[in-house]
Amino acid sequence: MALTLDGVCVRRRGEVWLDGIDLELPSGMTTLLGPMTAGKTTLMRVAAGLLPPDSGRVVVNGRDVTGLSVRRRSVAFVYQQFVNYPSLTVHENIASPLRLDRSFPKRDVDRRVREVAELMGIAELLGRRPAELSGGQQQRTAIARALARPVDLLLLDEPLANLDFKLREQLRSDLKSMFRQSPGLVLYATSDPAEALAFAAPAVVLGEGRVLETGEVAALYAHPPTLAVAAALSDPPLNLLPGTVREGRVEVLGASFPAPRAHASGRDVVLAVRPHHVSIDPAGDGALEFPAEVRLAEVTGSVTFVHLLLPGDRHLVAQLDGPRAFTPGDRATAYVDPAHAFLFDESGGRLLAESAAEVDLHG
Amino acid sequence: MTLTEPVKDPVAAAADEPDRRPEAKPKDNRAWLLVLPVVVCVTFTALIPLMTVVNYSVQDIFSPSDRIFVGLEWFRSVTRDPEVRGAFLRTLLFSAQVLLIEIPLGVAIAVAMPRRGWTVSAALVVVALPLLIPWNVVGTIWQIFARGDIGLGGWAINQVPGVDFNYTLDSTDAWITVLVMDVWHWTPLVALLAYAALRSIPEPYFQAAQIDGASAWATFRRIQLPRLRGVLTIAILLRFMDSFMIYTEPFVVTGGGPGNATSFLSVLLSKIAVGQFDLGPAGAFSLLYFLIVQIVSYVFFTVLTRSGR
DSSP: OOOOEEEEEEEETTEEEEEEEEEOOOSSEEEOOOOTSHHHHHHHHHTTSSSOOOOEEEEEEEETTOOOOOGGEEEEEOSSSSSOOOOOOHHHHHHHHHHHOSOOOGGGGGHHHHHHHHHHHHHTTTTTGGGGGGHHHHHHHHHHHHHHHHSSSEEEETTTTTTTHHHHHHHHHHHHHHHHHHHHEEEEESSSSSHHHHHTTTTEEEETTEEEEEHHHHHOOOOOOOOHHHHOOOOOOOOOEEEETTEEEEEEEEEEEEEEEEEEEEEEEEEEEOOEEEEESOOOOOOOOEEEEEEEEEEEEEEEEEEEEEEETEEEEEESSSSOOOOOOOOEEEEEEEGGSSETTTOOOOOOOOOOHHHHHHO | OOOOOOOOOHHHHHHHHHSSSSSGSSOOGHHHHHHEEEHHHEEEEEEEEHHHHHHHHHHEEEEEEEEEEEETHHHHHHHHOOHHHHHHHHHHHHHHHHHHHHHHHHHHHHSSOOSTTTTHHHHHHHOOOOOOSSSHHHHHHHHTTTTTOOHHHHHHHHTTTOOOOOOOOOOHHHHHHHHHHHHHHHHHHHHHHHEEEEEESHHHHHHHHHHHHHHHHHIIIIHHHHHHHHHHHHHHHHHHHHHOOOOOHHHHTTTTTTTTTTTOOHHHHHHHHHHSOOHHHHHHHHHHHHHHHHHHHHHHHHHHHTOOO
16 A cells, blocks of 8 residues: 655645645555644545645555545545534444445444444443543544544544543554554644654654655654754744854854854854753853843743743743743843754755754653 | 542542532522513513403403403304314414425525535525515515416416416415415525534535545435534424414415415404404404414424434
8 A cells, every 4th residue: 555646736715735745655654744734634635535636646556546536435534523423323423434335244344343442442332422422532433433444545634633631642542553553554644743753653744735854753853954844843832043153153142152064154044942952050061041031931730931031032932840930020041052952044944053963852 | 549530639629519509509689680671571562462362352342341251252162163273274284384395495405505605695695585575575576476467477387288377266276376485485594594504514524424435315314414403493493483373475465365265373363353353252362373383382392302312
């Protein structure tokens, strides 16, 4: 099973939704990562055959299926909303794609439904209707519906986004083991980098309707090739500080550090640093120091986010361990270790220097 | 204890306790004052007029100063009156036909209406047009439209060989004219209600059905129809009450004729009350009419909402 997208473009009402997507996806799981409006859902709908592309081809196992109706393809789709037939019981819901599939033996339907329900932990809910289920149970039913029929292409469009935190964690680990057994191709869209990292599958990073990068998600996280990829893989968002290269040093808001490589003097750059690499306690040698004023502190329990105002009206967010007390207006010094930051070209966003020799994945 | 079980904080639980006891809730009878304006308004506009009718229904009134109490005599005579019984059965048949035609037709129109694009507004305008016309004007339009000599509709039907359509002479023709007029006038209401409900169904439901390979009929039955249950309950109630109390249009088109063919309860009632000025029987008739509408609506509502669970 292999899926190839060849120059796929989708335009709607003068807007470009997909802009020349070229992808080759092998069997197994692939994560589709990107912010909202990156084109994840559109790409999945094109792959499923729900949306005909304006140009380009969709090829499955060497066969061009671009114009083929979704009814005649072997796909299953799980949506962010919990989509189940409201008037059918959980059992009938899971059975519906099997009953409509002529090649599936009728006498095996009941056995298969129970099997999948067992797998998703909803076996005791088979007699209920979707309205009598919790959100997590409804989504489990929708996933069970998609898993029931063996399909070539299983598409999941942010299936866990509408669930609460604890359910999400639990369902994610269930799904991870389930996808490992799945014979076909699994395409899993998410806007949450933590989710993509947790699945540890090959990732396709989308942005503004284009493929920004493909590769192993952990490697992309550690060495983002462009600013857009780094931003897509950072949650909480990246801090961006403007700088200039001058005589072998990078100057950022009054502080400076040696440029990692020889760059032309006068070049504008962007220093990007993840909030957990910003500190307000004196860090090791070579850290950039910025005088700052505390604007806001958010305590989430295990971490505290401190919003800092730097000279030149620049904002910087620091993620500190544990609950910490701050008063707005407090003076502080922000420390940024350039070894943990990424340096990008100001205009194109290409990576100028890699953050550090030792890759720090756990942060 | 597993992780999924909520850990109960004893302090928080104790703090919650008093709130659960109903007597701890503060009671303030001044809240009734807020209801007072409505009570006054309803009393003045509905209760007092209704009681006046009740008063009429138990008296024989010769003149404002000369009246005698007759008890339930008028109720007895009204329920035995063959004319009233005939009108009752006629009205019931009319309502049944209206519901059987307008509800499925309205849903069919709603399903066929476009879901997006400029055609949506065009379709909405065309469908809503009959609803914007005043009722007596609807009657006048159809009175002329259905005429065999100068009406476009009546003339067109009469062009079919062997058909002699004349609603002023033929009972069946008159009945059909009034029924078609009601369908033309009120099916759009059902269609618009159903359309609004259908529009609220998220697109993924249709895609999911498509992926499953479900037919158009299965998609309608499994996805669209369940969503329509709520609005159809309202549509059926509205259309029943309205068609059971229909007055203006048949009064304008046929005046209840020919003979008694389109003499519905309301037409007969106005004849007794306003035409013959028999206030006693008319009062008893009104109350019975009122009760029938109430009871049938209640039964409809109970049955329709109960089957939804």
